Amino acid sequence: MSKNSLTRRHFLRIGTGSLAAGSALSATLLKPSLLSAASRAVAPSDTVRFASIGTGVRGCELLEATLRVPGIECVAVCDLYDSRHMAAQEAVKKSVAATRVYKEILDRKDIDAVIVAVTDHQHRKVVEDAFAAGKDVYCEKPMSHTVEDGFSIVAAAQKANRIVQVGSQRVSSILYAKAKEIYDSGKLGDVYAIEAFWDRNSASGAWVYPIPPDASEQTIDWNTFLDGAPKRPFDPVRFFRWRCFTDYGEGLAGDLFVHLISGIHFITGTNQIAQRAQSTGGLFRWKDGREFPDLIETFYDYPDFRVSLRCNLNNDGGEFIAFYGTKGTLLIKDSTLTYTPQDTRPQPEDYSTIGWPAALREEYLAQWHKDHPEPRPLHFNVDEESEAYAVPKGYSDIPDHQQHFFDAVRSRKPVVENEVFGNNAAIGCHLANYSYFNKTVAVWDEAAKKIVSG
Numbered sequence: 001m002s003k004n005s006l007t008r009r010h011f012l013r014i015g016t017g018s019l020a021a022g023s024a025l026s027a028t029l030l031k032p033s034l035l036s037a038a039s040r041a042v043a044p045s046d047t048v049r050f051a052s053i054g055t056g057v058r059g060c061e062l063l064e065a066t067l068r069v070p071g072i073e074c075v076a077v078c079d080l081y082d083s084r085h086m087a088a089q090e091a092v093k094k095s096v097a098a099t100r101v102y103k104e105i106l107d108r109k110d111i112d113a114v115i116v117a118v119t120d121h122q123h124r125k126v127v128e129d130a131f132a133a134g135k136d137v138y139c140e141k142p143m144s145h146t147v148e149d150g151f152s153i154v155a156a157a158q159k160a161n162r163i164v165q166v167g168s169q170r171v172s173s174i175l176y177a178k179a180k181e182i183y184d185s186g187k188l189g190d191v192y193a194i195e196a197f198w199d200r201n202s203a204s205g206a207w208v209y210p211i212p213p214d215a216s217e218q219t220i221d222w223n224t225f226l227d228g229a230p231k232r233p234f235d236p237v238r239f240f241r242w243r244c245f246t247d248y249g250e251g252l253a254g255d256l257f258v259h260l261i262s263g264i265h266f267i268t269g270t271n272q273i274a275q276r277a278q279s280t281g282g283l284f285r286w287k288d289g290r291e292f293p294d295l296i297e298t299f300y301d302y303p304d305f306r307v308s309l310r311c312n313l314n315n316d317g318g319e320f321i322a323f324y325g326t327k328g329t330l331l332i333k334d335s336t337l338t339y340t341p342q343d344t345r346p347q348p349e350d351y352s353t354i355g356w357p358a359a360l361r362e363e364y365l366a367q368w369h370k371d372h373p374e375p376r377p378l379h380f381n382v383d384e385e386s387e388a389y390a391v392p393k394g395y396s397d398i399p400d401h402q403q404h405f406f407d408a409v410r411s412r413k414p415v416v417e418n419e420v421f422g423n424n425a426a427i428g429c430h431l432a433n434y435s436y437f438n439k440t441v442a443v444w445d446e447a448a449k450k451i452v453s454g
């Protein structure tokens with residue numbers, strides 16, 4: 001692997017953990033795994049033909065990323081807002097069939113798979129219709145809008161025997177793969193405490209997206225958008241800033257917690273629903289009629305560790321996950337990962353013996369050294385033992401994640417972030433919101449498959 005020097009100042013800027021505070025450690029650049037420079041050749045007969053349903057911000061971002069994935073071809077796009085037909089074709093750099101009616105796409109026999117990037121409240125309907133039409137599905141995160149939606153999608157996927165991948169792309173990131181390798185190696189010792197946050201400080205970060213000047217009931221199929229939600233008059237704010245409203249989104253939990261939970265589940269090899277969650281937070285700043293807080297903090301119980309998550313729209317802290325183990329600390333900060341060992345060699349007590357008379361202290365130390373005859377290394381150099389990794393400039397985990405999906409469509413082998421994984425992660429979001437809105441501890445009742453107050 002090639003070495004790339006990240007300067008000491010870079011780590012100081014990262015600003016968290018012991019390595020950051022005092023190290024000049026250089027980071028190893030990770031090699032892109034799947035798409036590595038010269039992409040693999042795929043026989044024309046193995047080309048996967050796909051369509052995209054929902055070509056808003058994320059749909060277009062995904063379409064652009066598909067251009068870097070070999071052996072696939074976009075043949076149709078669908079969205080309820082006409083201008084997004086054009087945006088989608090621009091993203092995929094060609095003219096393809098475009099429609100407002102996704103069933104037209106599902107009826108096509110020449111389409112193998114669909115990317116579903118519609119608003120969260122429509123995931124269940126579109127995804128289940130796609131299974132019924134025999135399509136494999138890449139469904140954006142969070143997989144479900146409600147607990148019931150999630151279990152319904154799981155059952156439908158398994159009944160239809162379709163490949164499903166949920167869209168928390170960190171699960172396919174080379175940085176997270178390295179984190180998982182370190183976690184699995186046991187170098188961290190026992191990890192009981194995991195902490196993560198994703199903080200932003202801008203109007204865009206708070207979903208205050210501009211309304212396009214051509215938005216109207218003529219250019220947008222508002223009634224279909226409202227499917228599964230209460231009827232109401234046309235409201236472009238709800239259409240474009242849907243994350244702010246409980247009818248269509250899940251606020252910060254569904255938008256960002258889901259990535260953190262998916263990353264933590266992936267790295268720790270956890271594929272289960274958190275047992276309980278306790279949230280606090282509030283709507284302090286972005287008081288524009290939204291129904292979700294702009295700060296949420298949630299504590300989760302899992303059998304073997306505790307997790308604390310935060311999303312704050314009032315400070316630009318970026319994205320961060322930390323695993324605090326008995327033998328070391330693993331930190332992911334944006335696109336950089338560091339592992340810092342703890343000095344766990346046996347040590348004579350030197351704190352509480354301050355309160356002993358010198359003679360007793362010396363007697364204790366003499367005995368201690370007699371009991372520990374192994375020569376102790378002279379010093380513990382955290383820099384020599386620490387590791388740091390970074391992704392190459394321009395790296396994106398989105399095509400890697402897409403490639404995992406399209407490979408599975410061909411091979412029929414399961415993906416990591418399948419419907420069960422996606423459901424477990426999404427329920428973590430629902431637990432957080434249940435606790436926040438009901439001002440109670442949210443407990444996962446596994447037998448009843450529902451959230452109850454603790």
Ligand SMILES: NC(=O)c1ccc[n+]([C@@H]2O[C@H](COP(=O)([O-])OP(=O)(O)OC[C@H]3O[C@@H](n4cnc5c(N)ncnc54)[C@H](O)[C@@H]3O)[C@@H](O)[C@H]2O)c1
Binds near residue numbers: 053240
């Ligand atoms: N993985 C990530 O990092 C990531 C990032 C952003 C968004 N997302 C997810 O992607 C999805 C879309 O988010 P977005 O930011 O693109 O929202 P968006 O509002 O920009 O786009 C959503 C689009 O879905 C369309 N739509 C809704 N119902 C439809 C239907 N029945 N048929 C056809 N089109 C329909 C709407 O017309 C709209 O254009 C959400 O689930 C979101 O959580 C994931």
